[in-house]
Amino acid sequence: GESVGLHLPTLSVQEGDNSIINCAYSNSASDYFIWYKQESGKGPQFIIDIRSNMDKRQGQRVTVLLNKTVKHLSLQIAATQPGDSAVYFCAEIYSGYALNFGKGTSLLVTP
Amino acid sequence: SQTIHQWPATLVQPVGSPLSLECTVEGTSNPNLYWYRQAAGRGLQLLFYSVGIGQISSEVPQNLSASRPQDRQFILSSKKLLLSDSGFYLCAWSPLGQGGSPLHFGNGTRLTVT
Numbered sequence: 001g002e003s004v005g006l007h008l009p010t011l012s013v014q015e016g017d018n019s020i021i022n023c024a025y026s027n028s029a030s031d032y033f034i035w036y037k038q039e040s041g042k043g044p045q046f047i048i049d050i051r052s053n054m055d056k057r058q059g060q061r062v063t064v065l066l067n068k069t070v071k072h073l074s075l076q077i078a079a080t081q082p083g084d085s086a087v088y089f090c091a092e093i094y095s096g097y098a099l100n101f102g103k104g105t106s107l108l109v110t111p
Numbered sequence: 112s113q114t115i116h117q118w119p120a121t122l123v124q125p126v127g128s129p130l131s132l133e134c135t136v137e138g139t140s141n142p143n144l145y146w147y148r149q150a151a152g153r154g155l156q157l158l159f160y161s162v163g164i165g166q167i168s169s170e171v172p173q174n175l176s177a178s179r180p181q182d183r184q185f186i187l188s189s190k191k192l193l194l195s196d197s198g199f200y201l202c203a204w205s206p207l208g209q210g211g212s213p214l215h216f217g218n219g220t221r222l223t224v225t
Contacts, residue, residue, distance in 0.1 A: 034213050034214075036216075041218075041219075041221070042218050042219070043117075043201050043203075043216035043217050043218045043219050044155075044201070044216045045216075046213040046214075046215065049213055089154065089155075091155075091214070100154075101154045101155040102154055103153055103154040104154065
């Protein structure tokens with residue numbers, strides 16, 4: 001979920017388990033949402049996106065769910081691998097410009 | 112394919128010194144360009160964005176400035192750095208005019224002001 005203060009929330013999962021990372025967005029008019037993965041010392045990498053006319057979208061091992069009623073977004077990672085360890089954050093976009101990025105959730109995959 | 116380059120990767124500068132970070136994009140024309148700052152444990156803060164040469168919008172008033180001298184070049188500058196300018200600076204681009212497209216990020220510049 002969203003962070004409080006300077007500490008990112010951390011999700012610890014075992015290798016092979018499924019992971020669910022949550023995000024609450026702020027603008028009900030946002031029409032486009034993106035999940036990013038950021039490894040230490042690198043720029044964010046695009047994972048998957050979803051438009052507001054959808055409530056679910058699947059990629060390779062990842063699924064994004066959108067609940068516009070409660071302004072909630074989630075990222076599901078199937079069969080989590082050590083290489084999935086990173087900070088994940090969502091972004092809400094309005095009219096093509098990045099409106100807001102969440103502070104992120106740190107995913108730690110243990111063997 | 113499109114690529115984005117940022118340099119330098121790391122930079123240590125004394126307080127009061129000037130700053131110039133450069134970002135270039137290849138493989139696309141007329142991109143939207145962005146500068147973000149990421150402080151430790153925090154989200155991305157949009158500093159500037161540009162929809163064309165010489166067109167800069169500032170999101171946060173501060174002692175930083177941005178320029179876009181060429182279509183695919185975006186520069187972040189400061190005349191006098193403050194300690195609070197330390198952070199991880201990210202450049203990003205997105206296709207112009209498409210209603211909602213992913214931003215693609217460079218690998219960032221880690222700036223430490225001492």
